[in-house]
Amino acid sequence: MAQYYPGTSKVSQNRRHFSDPNEKLEKLREISDEDVVKILGHRAPGEEYKSVHPPLDEMDEPDDIVRELVTPIDGAKAGDRVRYIQFADSMYFAPAQPYVRARAYLNRYRGVDTGTLSGRQVIEARERDLEKFSKELLETEYFDPARTGIRGKSVHGHSLRLDEDGIMFDMLRRQLMNKETGHVEMVKNQIGIPLDEPVDLGEPLDEDKLKEITTIYRVDGDAYKDDKDAVEVLHKIHITRSKGGYNPE
Amino acid sequence: MDIEIFPYRFLSADTTEKMLNGIESLDDVKRAVIHGPRLPPDDPDLLPQYKERRNITVCGKPIELKVRTGRILVELSSEAALDEIEKICDENLKFGYDINTSRSEYIRRHKTVSDAIKYGTGENNLPDELIGLTDNNKQFADSVDFIDYDKVE
Numbered sequence: 001m002a003q004y005y006p007g008t009s010k011v012s013q014n015r016r017h018f019s020d021p022n023e024k025l026e027k028l029r030e031i032s033d034e035d036v037v038k039i040l041g042h043r044a045p046g047e048e049y050k051s052v053h054p055p056l057d058e059m060d061e062p063d064d065i066v067r068e069l070v071t072p073i074d075g076a077k078a079g080d081r082v083r084y085i086q087f088a089d090s091m092y093f094a095p096a097q098p099y100v101r102a103r104a105y106l107n108r109y110r111g112v113d114t115g116t117l118s119g120r121q122v123i124e125a126r127e128r129d130l131e132k133f134s135k136e137l138l139e140t141e142y143f144d145p146a147r148t149g150i151r152g153k154s155v156h157g158h159s160l161r162l163d164e165d166g167i168m169f170d171m172l173r174r175q176l177m178n179k180e181t182g183h184v185e186m187v188k189n190q191i192g193i194p195l196d197e198p199v200d201l202g203e204p205l206d207e208d209k210l211k212e213i214t215t216i217y218r219v220d221g222d223a224y225k226d227d228k229d230a231v232e233v234l235h236k237i238h239i240t241r242s243k244g245g246y247n248p249e
Numbered sequence: 250m251d252i253e254i255f256p257y258r259f260l261s262a263d264t265t266e267k268m269l270n271g272i273e274s275l276d277d278v279k280r281a282v283i284h285g286p287r288l289p290p291d292d293p294d295l296l297p298q299y300k301e302r303r304n305i306t307v308c309g310k311p312i313e314l315k316v317r318t319g320r321i322l323v324e325l326s327s328e329a330a331l332d333e334i335e336k337i338c339d340e341n342l343k344f345g346y347d348i349n350t351s352r353s354e355y356i357r358r359h360k361t362v363s364d365a366i367k368y369g370t371g372e373n374n375l376p377d378e379l380i381g382l383t384d385n386n387k388q389f390a391d392s393v394d395f396i397d398y399d400k401v402e
Contacts, residue, residue, distance in 0.1 A: 161257065161258055161319065162259070164258045164259060164260055164261040164344070166258075173289065177299070178299065179298050179299075180298045181298075187295075
């Protein structure tokens, strides 16, 4: 059985929940395909996918056992470009955080490359597959309109104090609270280019729901030191690595 | 004595207005300064439902709020006002706050070399009551909205 994450706390349970591809994620909002394309900003809605090579069927590739074993994903089959979506997660009880995203992405999605940084996580894939993944990432528990930022660039803000309405700081002000509806709306795409029409991302999740689904250990939430099992596994890894170094023999 | 009110979130214009009016209504308060990152410049294309920049009214005087309030520094003439200030904070800052009192002064009271370079050394260039309220990176008129109690009716 795959071991996704140790621990007995709620946070560790949530981390396993995200990382296990057999667990179904709760859908919290509806965002149309067209809106996802607008947010990504890689092509105009309705525009054809640009390609970097002819479809695989039309290519005369040399015989190779790996090519026969691995079924290509749709985007690779069609020869799409590799594009990206990047998220910044606030330290204040955002549902996901970079390392959990990395584990979850690699367990859940095929044909992706992901990069972890302190406050953001990028995922790269062939364009049409990326759109499919992005829709899932935006509609499910991965995302909270206030605490998660869709930020292709200028990601600063994950460790800053929140605004009074719970929105994370964003120097490009892509996700703004609409005071009339109480919904967060995306007025610019992920790299900060203004959209013709704002995209409604829905209401921010309330604090109790966030604390229930968060994957972040915090002293004012679930403290890491209280999760005995997780700490024990960490100690074990630390000791075996220190003693064995990179050569366990 | 000086105190620093440190809210756990950045305050909106509405809460800033309520906090300042509450604090200013106390007799023991000598000066109060709000401190925080600047709000983005007014964007004429931004729809009104998204705007954060607006005029607030403090002591009956309209002031354009230029920063997102991150700290409120208050100079008190007596420690007795602390309870009152806590009451105002409890009422307006539901998400939590700290009141820091460990430093003897949070608002600077002495002229610095930077002040002298920016505003000159003459007494009229930077009156005593404005020391510590200025942002040396900005022009004086742009960075300080000062309400003089003596002139407020």
